Amino acid sequence: MRIAVLGGGSWGTALAIHAARLHDDVALWVRGEDKAQQLEAERENARYLPGLAFPEDLRVSAAPEIIEGRDLILVAVPSGAFRETLRWVSPQIASDQVVAWATKGLETATGAWLHEIAEQELGPEHPPALVSGPSFAAEVAQEQPTALSVASSDEGHMDCLVEALHGRSLRLYRNPDVIGVELGGALKNVLAVATGIADGAGFGANARAALMTRGLAEIQRFGEAVGARPETLTGLSGLGDMILTCTDNQSRNRRLGRLLGQGLDLARARAEVGQSVEGVETARVAVARAQALDVEMPICAEVHAVLYQGRPVHDTVRRLLERDPAREAG
Template identity: 50%
Template sequence: MSSVDPKLAVLGAGSWGTALAIQLARNGCKVALWGHDAQEVAALRQDRENRRYLPGIALPESLQPNEDLTACIGEAEEVLLVVPSHAFDAVCRQVAAIRPDIRSLSWATKGFDDASNELLSTVVERHLPEADMAVVSGPTFAGEVARGLPTAITVASNRMENAERVASYLHGENFRAYTSDDLIGVQVGGASKNVMAIAAGISDGLGFGANARAALITRGLHEITRLGLAMGGKPETFMGLAGLGDLALTCTDNQSRNRRMGLALARGLDIAAARKEIGQEVEGVGTAREVRSKASSLAVEMPITEQTYQVLYEGLEPSAAVRNLLSREARSE
């Protein structure tokens, strides 16, 4: 690590932000955890646990919740954004206004910018053009990380020295942090897999079975890879933790909010009712729109993404979407 007991700020006190803050604190970092809701932050301070998202898991003493963004990032050596993708631009702009001198900004948000359909690294470049960047991604569920269960993630940066430093904050017992220089590919994999998880949930919810799920995962990986390569990612990234690993996890386990969204849609719920039932942000809903738009602009064929978009935004029946995929013309793989 860059110093003894480094001071870090984690912005976003949901399940994933809290879990990463716990992991950093376990590793000896002094962590300020910021949340936009003052009442929720007060509850974190009082209860010393996130009872809403991670009940029963104590916050380490070196982790201090704070609703004052300026106080949180004022002396931080590293800022880690873990806010929903639709809030990423606004929070990044606030960070830049408070700390225009910041040298490194990392994020564990998985998605595209909802206004521009660009990668989140483009948002960071716009607000903090001189800062090093790093993205944290991979097959992770917040509850398992918070409980200290074995986990492996990827940290990608525009500079390998930066990736190694950020990884060193996270790497510890039962938590392995690999590094990558493919900032583009890791972001594309982490965002796009959420769309495939909705599709897998729809298929499973309709009772189409394990064969269909395996086909969706395999062909979904092809789609993600095609988009990632068109955007400048590296092919090997999509066979790693931020590609195949994250895709397999989120498509097959009901801890995945995106998979649960698909299951709910298959039961006949609309998006609003499904979101209420899930009770947390479901990134894949917005990402389906953004990935479809990006793919169209690059002339990248993404049939699973297209059918998922049609279900979410055009009123297509989930069963019809699956039939549309299965009835596509046969061709070589």
């Protein structure tokens, strides 16, 4: 296969490295000619994945022509750059090219799902297709065993993603539930901020387990409101991704939460993490959408209050614990 991965961050670089181990014509597109030349010269992404050498068959470019004739164009940029990237790529793609994404989150300006943005920017002739699930970029690049979901309303697009990425250390599972896979990948970031806050404040393993379990209930309520399949939300791109992101400090969202729990303000915490933290913006958008859908999401709401209203961490925990008793189901 001929594959182009768009996005020179940790995730895009890791996917490009993995794909280039499976195929002999893989390109990584990055923004800026200087950056492309640097990556080509050094043959590694020293900022995001230091020490992980590029395969011989991986080439790096900032030229738009890099996507011409590619069987698969895989977008792996932060959610805030997703629409801009699709808008840039749209005039250049042919009808027989598959465009998919490995981006997680919601559009911060509008609250739109990524598949809604894709339909608006690419048109109905390009069905939505994505890859998501429990995965840290460095471990994928290091060929640590990983399992992910590929989702699309089109079987051919799922087949294309499987052919492009399935192999060696990476196993893929097909799932036609696009909205469910997107939802799990977006909302787990907010819960990772929550568990990070609790751990940073020293609240212990009991609190972490409670936040994860009740956080999953919030995702399931939200999923029911938007038509996601329940089994998706207890699968790789739901529960699996949530466990990974909430419990391991490779997660940028969890690390940011820990810094907040230790007393840093949001600006200092973001600077300390030094990379995009999707859960910060997703918390704002998710709470707004939940309110519009009349879905109760108290944990996400409290994370939002810490991030945007300056609510002290201990007040947040107290508010959650002092909620009225309720049945566990639902």
